[in-house]
Amino acid sequence: MSEESAALAPSPAAPPRPAAAKAVRASAAGGRNSLARLGPLPWIGPCIALILLVVVWPVVEMVLTSTHKISGLGIDFGFNGIGRYQKLFSDPRLGTVMLWTLVWTVLVVGFTMVISLALAQLYNQNFPGRKYTRWALIIPWAASVIVTSIGFRWMLDEVAxxxxxxxxxxxxIHSAQNWTGDAAHSKPWLILVAVFVSLPFTTYTLLAGLQTVPGEVYEAARVDGATTWQTYLKITLPLLRPSFLVALVINLINVFNSFPVIWGMTQGGPNTDTSTSTVFMFILGQTDVGESAAMSVVNFAVVIAMVLLFLKVSRWNEES
Structure with a gap:
């Protein structure tokens, strides 16, 4: 290469000075340390924001609304303190509504758990057509609950x-009956429909629990001479307890908050004879939004108590 070409060639970059390189490394380390201090916040931040938006904010608004006197037309007459709660608890219908809510929740959840446990045991066996019967069970779950309720209402109609x-x-029968015209006739049908739409989720939850039980455990029980009933009581039920508790608590919350079944079939009537606390809350909102919000606060407190009970039972289950 000539001297002239060598002169035109670019000279190699000078190595960075030690002080500059040290500053770059310190800056990068500082950025990593700042990110590390945030921990998992960048990842869970959007979830926290969503919870604040769709859970915490509506709860705050609900509590604030329960302290105001607001007409069914939405006219706010100002702060009323605990006046809406006093009106709610002095309502003569509240006692009957809460008693029916308790009976409704206990009966629907009880029948659902017992029937679902039997169905889960059935679907855990090998028999011809098992796949199709499992698919059929999904239908009440896949269909809209309000559509199912309206379908049953028309099926029970006195004329058509x-x-x-x-x-x-x-x-x-000798004459057509109005099956949803009074509480005595409509309540059993309401329970039946609620159990019908609750079976798929509960059955599949229990079935998933049954399929996690190792087959070796049953083999060991047979070798030890355990009968079928002893195996079920001593092995199946204890190992099924986690799935059973999850299904039980979720059913309690869902049935307690259930609205479509009752509204779709009887709209809480006649009067409020078939209204649970959730349906009663909606009925109150048509005339007094503040009292309806007070009923919502009471319902929310009951659900929180159920959640706390579930957490306590879950902790007991883990310790066991």
Missing amino acids: GVLNRLMLDLHL
Whole structure:
């Protein structure tokens, strides 16, 4: 290479000075330390923001609304303190509503758990067509609850209902019955429909728990001479307890808060005879939004108590 070409060639970059390199490393380390101080916040931050937006904020608004006198038309007459709570607890209908809510929740959850446990045991066995029967069980879960409720209401209709037509043809009744016209007739049907729409989730939850039980445990029980009933009581039920508790608590919350079944079939009537606390809350909101919000606060407190009970039971289950 000539001297002229060598002169035109770019000279190699000078190595960075030690002080500059040290400053760059310190800056990078400082950025990493700042990010490390945040911990998991950048990842869970959006979730926290979503919870604040869709859970905490509505709860705060609900509590604030319960301290105001607001008409059914939305006219705010100002701060009323605990006046809406006093009106709610002096309402003669509240005692009947809360008693029916308790009966409704206990019966629906109780029947659902017992029937779902039997169905889960059935679906855990090998038999022809098991796949199709499992698919069929999903139908009440996949269909809209309000659509299912309205379908049952029309089936029970006094004039056009298929149930009356069938029972008349079989001479089981002498005249058409209004199955949803009074509380005595409608309450059993409400419980039946609520159990019907609750079975799929509960059954699949228990079925998942059954399929986690190792087959070796049953084999060891047979070798030890345990009977089928002893195996079920001493092995299956204890190992199924985590799934059973999850299904139980979620059903309690869902059934307690259930609105579509009752509203779709009876709208809480006649009067408020078939209204649970959730339906009663909606009915109150048509005339007094503040009292409805007070009922919402009471319902929210009950749900929180259920959640705390679930956490306590879960901790007991883990310790066991």
